[in-house]
Amino acid sequence: MVWRKQTSEKGDRFEGRINILLIGIICGFLFLLGRVAYLQLWGGERYFHLSQNSRLQLIPLPPSRGLILDRKGKILAENKVSFALDLIPSNVKDVSCLLGRLTKVLPLNKEMAINRLKKASNPFRPVCLKKGINISELTLLLEKEEEFPGTVITAYPMRFYPHKKLASHLIGHLGEVSGEELLRNSPGDIEQGDFVGKMGIEKVYNEYLQGKKGGRQIEVDAYGHSLRTISERDPLPGDNIYLTIDLKMQKIAEEELGKHSGSVIIGNPWTGEIFTLASYPAFDPNLFSCSIPEEEWDKLSCDPKHPLQNRAVRGEYSAASTFKIIVTAAALENKVIKKEESILCRGSLRIGNRVFKDWKAHGKVNLKKALVQSCDVFFYQLGLKTGIEKIIRFAHLFGLGESTGIDLPGESRGLLPTPSWKLKNKGEKWWRGDTANLSIGQGYILVTPIQMFRVASAVANGGKVIKPYLVKKIVDTKGRVIKEFSGREIKKIPLSSSTLRFLRESLREVVAEGTGWKAKNRVVEISGKTGTVQLQEGENPHSWFIGYAPSKNSSLAIVVIMEHIEEEEESASEITGRILSRIFKKED
Amino acid sequence: MRKGLRRRGEYDWVLFFVILFLAGWGIFHLYTITFPGERAFFFRQIIWVAAGIGFLFLFSFFSIRFWGKAAYFIYGISLLTLVLVLFTGEGVHEAQRWLKIGMASFQPSEFAKLGLILVLARLLSAEEEISWKRMGISFCFTFILLILVAIQPDMGTALISPFLWIGMIFLAGISISKLLSILGAGLSFLPLSQFFLQDYQKMRILTFLNPGRDPLGAGWSTLQSRITLGSGRLIGKGIGGAIHTQLKFLPHPFTDFVFASFGEEWGFVGILLLLGLYLIIILRGIKIMRESASSFGRLVSGGIVILFFLHIFINAGMSAGIMPVTGLPLPLVSYGGSSTIMFFLGIGILFSIKMQD
Numbered sequence: 039m040v041w042r043k044q045t046s047e048k049g050d051r052f053e054g055r056i057n058i059l060l061i062g063i064i065c066g067f068l069f070l071l072g073r074v075a076y077l078q079l080w081g082g083e084r085y086f087h088l089s090q091n092s093r094l095q096l097i098p099l100p101p102s103r104g105l106i107l108d109r110k111g112k113i114l115a116e117n118k119v120s121f122a123l124d125l126i127p128s129n130v131k132d133v134s135c136l137l138g139r140l141t142k143v144l145p146l147n148k149e150m151a152i153n154r155l156k157k158a159s160n161p162f163r164p165v166c167l168k169k170g171i172n173i174s175e176l177t178l179l180l181e182k183e184e185e186f187p188g189t190v191i192t193a194y195p196m197r198f199y200p201h202k203k204l205a206s207h208l209i210g211h212l213g214e215v216s217g218e219e220l221l222r223n224s225p226g227d228i229e230q231g232d233f234v235g236k237m238g239i240e241k242v243y244n245e246y247l248q249g250k251k252g253g254r255q256i257e258v259d260a261y262g263h264s265l266r267t268i269s270e271r272d273p274l275p276g277d278n279i280y281l282t283i284d285l286k287m288q289k290i291a292e293e294e295l296g297k298h299s300g301s302v303i304i305g306n307p308w309t310g311e312i313f314t315l316a317s318y319p320a321f322d323p324n325l326f327s328c329s330i331p332e333e334e335w336d337k338l339s340c341d342p343k344h345p346l347q348n349r350a351v352r353g354e355y356s357a358a359s360t361f362k363i364i365v366t367a368a369a370l371e372n373k374v375i376k377k378e379e380s381i382l383c384r385g386s387l388r389i390g391n392r393v394f395k396d397w398k399a400h401g402k403v404n405l406k407k408a409l410v411q412s413c414d415v416f417f418y419q420l421g422l423k424t425g426i427e428k429i430i431r432f433a434h435l436f437g438l439g440e441s442t443g444i445d446l447p448g449e450s451r452g453l454l455p456t457p458s459w460k461l462k463n464k465g466e467k468w469w470r471g472d473t474a475n476l477s478i479g480q481g482y483i484l485v486t487p488i489q490m491f492r493v494a495s496a497v498a499n500g501g502k503v504i505k506p507y508l509v510k511k512i513v514d515t516k517g518r519v520i521k522e523f524s525g526r527e528i529k530k531i532p533l534s535s536s537t538l539r540f541l542r543e544s545l546r547e548v549v550a551e552g553t554g555w556k557a558k559n560r561v562v563e564i565s566g567k568t569g570t571v572q573l574q575e576g577e578n579p580h581s582w583f584i585g586y587a588p589s590k591n592s593s594l595a596i597v598v599i600m601e602h603i604e605e606e607e608e609s610a611s612e613i614t615g616r617i618l619s620r621i622f623k624k625e626d
Numbered sequence: 627m628r629k630g631l632r633r634r635g636e637y638d639w640v641l642f643f644v645i646l647f648l649a650g651w652g653i654f655h656l657y658t659i660t661f662p663g664e665r666a667f668f669f670r671q672i673i674w675v676a677a678g679i680g681f682l683f684l685f686s687f688f689s690i691r692f693w694g695k696a697a698y699f700i701y702g703i704s705l706l707t708l709v710l711v712l713f714t715g716e717g718v719h720e721a722q723r724w725l726k727i728g729m730a731s732f733q734p735s736e737f738a739k740l741g742l743i744l745v746l747a748r749l750l751s752a753e754e755e756i757s758w759k760r761m762g763i764s765f766c767f768t769f770i771l772l773i774l775v776a777i778q779p780d781m782g783t784a785l786i787s788p789f790l791w792i793g794m795i796f797l798a799g800i801s802i803s804k805l806l807s808i809l810g811a812g813l814s815f816l817p818l819s820q821f822f823l824q825d826y827q828k829m830r831i832l833t834f835l836n837p838g839r840d841p842l843g844a845g846w847s848t849l850q851s852r853i854t855l856g857s858g859r860l861i862g863k864g865i866g867g868a869i870h871t872q873l874k875f876l877p878h879p880f881t882d883f884v885f886a887s888f889g890e891e892w893g894f895v896g897i898l899l900l901l902g903l904y905l906i907i908i909l910r911g912i913k914i915m916r917e918s919a920s921s922f923g924r925l926v927s928g929g930i931v932i933l934f935f936l937h938i939f940i941n942a943g944m945s946a947g948i949m950p951v952t953g954l955p956l957p958l959v960s961y962g963g964s965s966t967i968m969f970f971l972g973i974g975i976l977f978s979i980k981m982q983d
Binding site: 056058060064066070071073077078082085086088221 | 664856943
């Protein structure tokens with residue numbers, strides 16, 4: 039680099055170039071100034087009248103939101119034409135008088151309307167007084183139009199979910215945009231009062247579904263009637279989203295789950311495509327499509343059963359005996375035990391000064407029998423022998439304690455307890471009893487149904503941890519595919535083929551002759567593992583079934599969780615059997 | 627080579643107060659054209675200007691030799707972030723321009739402009755007479771960056787980078803014959819396409835190159851911006867009186883078309899003052915360029931001056947309807963974190979050139 043002073047000759051040349059640059063820049067500025075002068079001084083009056091003319095109005099044209107369809111193209115969310123009563127604040131002289139006259143024609147919350155008018159940022163833009171006006175109200179309003187100066191009736195696309203409560207958690211619902219969401223979008227695309235996705239697919243893929251607003255500049259007469267359109271820009275409809283969900287399967291699963299709090303997930307164990315994601319209790323997303331009435335909202339949000347919560351990805355439960363799959367894998371891979379080794383189960387085991395119970399005395403059991411009959415005493419000992427570190431390592435490998443990355447908002451990560459976690463959060467040391475408890479999936483451990491779906495899939499597909507996903511493709515209105523999704527393997531669990539064979543054989547026997555016998559049916563052979571979550575004294579236990587079908591060349595993985603089942607009620611395995619036999623019967 | 631650096635000059639306080647006034651005016655203007663519900667844009671811009679001032683002083687402490695040594699590195703980082711943004715960038719129908727780092731996201735294409743200026747200055751200052759080879763290399767550096775931003779697509783940055791290059795090789799003292807042959811070669815490409823195209827086809831191509839901005843009818847935004855600008859007349863509609871902007875007739879009133887909303891509110895008098903302030907910035911920049919003792923320093927400051935000018939000319943020209951709609955921010959006035967901070971950084975580098983040699 040030349041750091042030294044320039045020779046005078048070079049300096050002069052530089053000087054010359056700088057002068058030319060300066061002249062060029064000044065010419066550019068003068069040119070700009072000339073153009074601005076032409077627009078503002080020469081054409082100023084004309085443009086001023088064009089803009090100042092109060093007879094000009096900008097009518098925003100809302101785009102129609104993209105459709106949500108199932109994998110076969112059946113509609114899950116669409117738009118219906120609906121009418122709204124808007125008010126242009128600048129055209130109204132006496133608001134309370136007008137509102138008084140309006141309430142005679144249609145039910146209107148006066149306080150809320152006044153509140154909205156107060157919040158209105160722009161006196162020239164319509165403020166929505168009421169959405170979802172029915173036909174008889176509409177005709178009344180149109181008949182007496184001159185009694186309501188300043189009001190405008192607009193047609194707008196309203197979100198409509200034809201299947202109501204079906205798959206409501208995963209599809210989601212809309213709601214008025216919040217201040218925070220306004221900020222996240224680039225200015226102008228979304229404005230106050232717009233509706234955006236608040237939950238589920240509607241929220242995650244809002245940007246695609248939204249579309250782009252258009253607008254129409256019209257000239258109006260003194261009564262607000264449109265005289266002519268000055269310029270217009272069409273709205274751009276949103277993209278359509280094809281889900282991986284199969285409407286038929288979803289219906290079957292929800293019917294079988296019935297009125298039972300819980301969740302069902304069915305998917306492809308090789309790719310992670312989700313065919314069914316059900317959660318009960320559910321809600322009707324149509325309620326949110328125009329502003330939801332307060333009493334409805336209170337009912338939903340204060341319900342002790344939390345109908346707004348998507349249990350499939352947010353429900354956290356103990357893994358219970360389904361966790362034994364992971365302990366078995368950890369023990370076999372670390373060669374802690376031989377497959378044929380057996381112990382005697384007397385129905386309980388003393389560790390330290392506490393007695394750990396089993397659900398029955400199993401007698402002489404080996405590893406396979408312990409899995410098939412779900413013997414707790416065997417697994418207390420196996421867990422202690424394997425050691426907490428190795429169990430935790432394998433639980434991590436199976437994807438517990440971390441989110442699965444499914445395309446739904448607010449997924450829980452569950453909890454995988456470790457000695458250091460206990461010391462930090464409970465202030466206590468980890469003791470052998472904690473390990474024993476963890477070995478049967480009880481204690482501090484928490485998992486979500488979608489995490490257990492990955493565990494079941496991993497056993498079915500030979501040890502691959504997959505990323506579950508809900509969207510197959512996104513297609514724009516012209517039919518062009520914008521984005522297409524396919525299965526993604528996140529990691530592979532190092533499982534030997536003999537361990538895998540053993541696990542698959544044992545899970546087959548669980549249904550054939552073990553604790554999962556209720557899942558047995560004539561249509562399809564199911565493999566899986568049951569689990570019963572023991573809760574506090576006096577509370578009914580939760581029931582798990584995780585598995586896949588058919589046992590060989592599995593095409594579906596399934597997770598069923600049912601909360602607080604009564605003794606005489608059907609368990610998760612029975613529901614699984616019924617769901618899968620109906621699905622496979624249909625496919626034949 | 628001189629050993630050891632010593633502090634030669636002082637901060638250019640005239641320059642500093644002019645940019646401070648401009649940024650403050652921009653913030654005030656933003657406040658007057660937003661509604662209470664949109665005030666967050668105003669608060670954010672305040673934070674960015676404050677951060678920009680901090681960066682300005684930080685950058686002014688580095689020596690000019692530092693910029694020389696770091697030039698290739700900075701350019702390399704710019705390219706890296708531009709490649710990264712293509713894969714991880716945010717944006718759906720809009721261009722992929724944003725890169726997320728932790729909580730903050732920024733537009734790498736803004737900062738890449740400074741990287742390009744530094745690397746060009748470094749390349750072109752090495753020899754007294756610029757050889758074809760060196761010019762070819764500098765062209766390649768420009769071209770790689772141009773392609774990367776064009777893919778996003780950020781047509782604004784893509785548009786100004788060749789002009790930046792030509793401006794800098796011109797300043798570096800390329801012989802007129804070489805310059806003419808380059809311009810000739812460049813121009814011979816343009817008319818080939820221009821000759822065969824009708825007006826509406828050109829518009830289509832522009833819309834095609836930049837589809838996210840104006841999907842239906844390229845005329846909408848340009849017409850609205852002309853009405854907005856023109857309706858300001860001599861003295862404007864007064865503070866907070868920019869009705870046409872506030873009624874959202876004007877698209878992107880804080881960023882791309884901020885010049886039009888400025889014209890509506892402050893009138894021709896305001897535009898005159900605004901352009902006058904910009905001219906002061908450019909004159910002070912040229913003064914720093916003249917006083918710099920190294921050709922590297924001269925070329926860097928020259929590059930920054932040219933960058934300012936191109937941004938001003940294209941943004942204002944866009945609002946006035948004499949430039950295609952490409953989306954370049956107006957320096958220090960347009961709302962936007964990356965561009966605001968980038969311009970402050972540019973001034974910071976100018977200061978470091980002024981004070982040290």
